[in-house]
Amino acid sequence: MVTAGRRELHKKATRQALQEAATRMFEERGYAETTVRDIAEAVGVTERTFFRYFHSKEDLILGEVLDLFPEVARLVRARPAQEEPYTAVRNALLDLAATRSTGVALLFSGLPSRVFSDPARSAQPVLLELEDGLMDALRDRLTEAGHEDGPALALRASVLARASVAALRATVLTFHALPEEGRTLEAARGLAGQAFDILRE
Structure with missing residues (x-):
């Protein structure tokens, strides 16, 4: 069973991973050329999961x-x-x-x-x-x-x-x-x- 504390740590880690992947891809490809799908796939999550953390x-x-x-x-x-x-x-x-x-x-x-x-x-x-x-x-x-x-x-x-x-x-x-x-x-x-x-x- 996953405790509330572990869930929060997982959420924090996922959010950070999305931000770090986005930063890397923006630098490599540019902001306009990087899609939400690209960022999500780089972290191994779905676009739906991305939108749980960020509206856009x-x-x-x-x-x-x-x-x-x-x-x-x-x-x-x-x-x-x-x-x-x-x-x-x-x-x-x-x-x-x-x-x-x-x-x-x-x-x-x-x-x-x-x-x-x-x-x-x-x-x-x-x-x-x-x-x-x-x-x-x-x-x-x-x-x-x-x-x-x-x-x-x-x-x-x-x-x-x-x-x-x-x-x-x-x-x-x-x-x-x-x-x-x-x-x-x-x-x-x-x-x-x-x-x-x-x-x-």
Whole structure:
């Protein structure tokens, strides 16, 4: 008899396997060329099983990407106090790439480029959630650095956070303009570093 605990572990393992298979196939074939059937068959499950975990191929990516956002804010708060805001955000993103490579790879798959490039979609909570989380983290950092909390600080944190997300968005769009053979995680890291260097200038 399978216990509830074992069922949960099996479900978690299946979900992770689907995400990892999707990431690998998106990198190899591209987002548009990879079907739900392809992903399910790679894991040895049916399409019906896939849809028990994800409503769609798009949902598979967005769910994983959204899971990264609280981690970005946590890493920003954890950066050394002497780092300037943009440096802290950049280094937090690079730390994330080192520790959550699967999720970051999904961020640079085909779907997010559509989310980030379509004005109608980019106005949705996908990016707003990241902006708001960064805003709170940066406001905390500025307060701890001795800045007086209030409307002026809230505006400063908001501008810094939303500019940081704009730099990330530009990174994703520039990444997808590269020749296919140049779209590596290392290239994404390099572009992110350059984008935040531009902000600091």
